[in-house]
Amino acid sequence: xxxxxxxxxxxxxxxxxxxxxxxxxxxxxxxxxxxxxxxxxxxxxxxxxxxxxxxxxxxxxxxxxxxxxxxxxxxxxxxxxxxxxxxxxxxxxxxxxxxxxxxxxxxxxxxxxxxxxxxxxxxxxxxxxxxxxxxxxxxxxxxxxxxxxxxxxxxxxxxxxxxxxxxxxxxxxxxxxxxxxxxxxxxxxxxxxxxxxxxxxxxxxxxxxxxxxxxxxxxxxxxxxxxxxxxxxxxxxxxxxxxxxxxxxxxxxxxxxxxxxxxxxxxxxxxx
Amino acid sequence: xxxxxxxxxxxxxxxxxxxxxxxxxxxxxxxxxxxxxxxxxxxxxxxxxxxxxxxxxxxxxxxxxxxxxxxxxxxxxxxxxxxxxxxxxxxxxxxxxxxxxxxxxxxxxxxxxxxxxxxxxxxxxxxxxxxxxxxxxxxxxxxxxxxxxxxxxxxxxxxxxxxxxxxxxxxxxxxxxxxxxxxxxxxxxxxxxxxxxxxxxxxxxxxxxxxxxxxxxxxxxxxxxxxxxxxxxxxxxxxxxxxxxxxxxxxxxxxxxxxxxxxxxxxxxxxxxxxxxxxxxxxxxxxxxxxxxxxxxxxxxxxxxxxxxxxxxxxxxxxxxxxxxxxxxxxxxxxxxxx
Numbered sequence: 001x002x003x004x005x006x007x008x009x010x011x012x013x014x015x016x017x018x019x020x021x022x023x024x025x026x027x028x029x030x031x032x033x034x035x036x037x038x039x040x041x042x043x044x045x046x047x048x049x050x051x052x053x054x055x056x057x058x059x060x061x062x063x064x065x066x067x068x069x070x071x072x073x074x075x076x077x078x079x080x081x082x083x084x085x086x087x088x089x090x091x092x093x094x095x096x097x098x099x100x101x102x103x104x105x106x107x108x109x110x111x112x113x114x115x116x117x118x119x120x121x122x123x124x125x126x127x128x129x130x131x132x133x134x135x136x137x138x139x140x141x142x143x144x145x146x147x148x149x150x151x152x153x154x155x156x157x158x159x160x161x162x163x164x165x166x167x168x169x170x171x172x173x174x175x176x177x178x179x180x181x182x183x184x185x186x187x188x189x190x191x192x193x194x195x196x197x198x199x200x201x202x203x204x205x206x207x208x209x210x211x212x213x214x215x216x217x218x219x220x221x222x223x224x225x226x227x228x229x230x231x232x233x234x235x236x237x238x239x240x241x242x243x244x245x246x247x248x249x250x251x252x253x254x255x256x257x258x259x260x261x262x263x264x265x266x267x268x269x270x271x272x
Numbered sequence: 273x274x275x276x277x278x279x280x281x282x283x284x285x286x287x288x289x290x291x292x293x294x295x296x297x298x299x300x301x302x303x304x305x306x307x308x309x310x311x312x313x314x315x316x317x318x319x320x321x322x323x324x325x326x327x328x329x330x331x332x333x334x335x336x337x338x339x340x341x342x343x344x345x346x347x348x349x350x351x352x353x354x355x356x357x358x359x360x361x362x363x364x365x366x367x368x369x370x371x372x373x374x375x376x377x378x379x380x381x382x383x384x385x386x387x388x389x390x391x392x393x394x395x396x397x398x399x400x401x402x403x404x405x406x407x408x409x410x411x412x413x414x415x416x417x418x419x420x421x422x423x424x425x426x427x428x429x430x431x432x433x434x435x436x437x438x439x440x441x442x443x444x445x446x447x448x449x450x451x452x453x454x455x456x457x458x459x460x461x462x463x464x465x466x467x468x469x470x471x472x473x474x475x476x477x478x479x480x481x482x483x484x485x486x487x488x489x490x491x492x493x494x495x496x497x498x499x500x501x502x503x504x505x506x507x508x509x510x511x512x513x514x515x516x517x518x519x520x521x522x523x524x525x526x527x528x529x530x531x532x533x534x535x536x537x538x539x540x541x542x543x544x545x546x547x548x549x550x551x552x553x554x555x556x557x558x559x560x561x562x563x564x565x566x567x568x569x570x571x572x573x574x575x576x577x578x579x580x581x582x583x584x585x586x587x588x589x590x591x592x593x594x595x596x597x598x599x600x601x602x603x604x605x606x607x608x609x610x611x
Contacts, residue, residue, distance in 0.1 A: 109548020
């Protein structure tokens, strides 16, 4: 069995402690009894209890969840279509522009996307609120879904689709019964990604939100500017915990599924 | 598989249990009727259906991504006004008969006359460049170590890189405030160890901004590098070793040149968003940390000068358009190669 070489082990250890120590410290201090973040006053869950009393944060969390759920769902549909378009539809007029509009939002600074959408909503005299935040989030997350779906499609042989079409299956039926089941895991991970991106966004939401539609990151940001508080540590811990559980669960299911399939393939090979 | 694809799916593309559930759903009668109805409609539309399908995301992006830029561009030629919305129209009716076009270059003039803005642009580019290089310096050994790690460790290590990528950006930046501030944990630790006697001022300086950017964008660098290094043909290194090439020379002449694609993708993914970064300079930087994303935010939210904010955005876009187009070309080529 190959082992870690010393250099590799050291660089991995240092790198991962850099990535994880700040988050771990943040989590530990969310259980701090003391109000002061640097003074350890013993273990306590009082900041979590206080969080439950904080109506402002609860409202913001509810707005954020609504926006994230709707925007992720719409982005999953539009992004799947866009991913299909990029990998299966070959050349069509305006393809370069289309792929440009898919890749650009992933690297475009948030301030530009936020400002431009806001100015458009103002120019069209659209009232800003949950709907405008949702539209903004759909716009950038659909690009991520498209890229995930496209990468799944490019590793999937299109001969099965061609066979179905040759045998007289209509394009729509081919998509629903052959392509969609194959790319479904990619669509789901695209949805999850869109959901977390929406959950996470501060800048674009700040530009496109209106009165009464404060999202959780906006709420956290306004409190963070005033300094570090154990309460924000507690909110952060809950968010980090939720995301970590989701990602770990998804990878666990994926791995078990892969093992199952490997076992099936072995059995099939033995039966031959 | 594209670099970004690996970044998001973690290179895992197995059919999950959800797909199995979806297959079971396919044999459920009402679902089949529903699907049959959709298929009937789609097939009635025939070939036009294909264009209709493309049209949905296409139109969405045209309306909500491209059109807004046109409006930003237009607005950058307006003047600030005390009104709602706070700018003058550039096209207006005179006596209800003539259309009058009134372009103001005041915002652009201000951008070039007040050295503050030029400094902010240059400083953003400098900070983004230095942090991209630092991220590469930290990310490359990590990606290399991951690829060279024992096989049973790789999935776990990949998971460990992806996890921070999924957790909130804002929270990860916030976590550093408690560590870096004057009475923060880092100073406390260093003073208790007797390394320093006076607390260091790190928070609200450029150093803190560098730490924040490197920390936040590290996964964006590691994942494309990992995806690239994983595909590296090990026999090349063996051949080099057999022919008497030392490991360091082999690394410089074989591994590094062959991983250029990963290096380039990673650097774009870090550099472009870092130039326009707002959250990190705002929370970790000081009042003297000039970055253009923050300038734009202040002009818009604090000074309510929408035309000037638009002009700042237009100029920022002009600076970033070359790297963005290069990034797109690069991704397209990577996809074409893997297909």
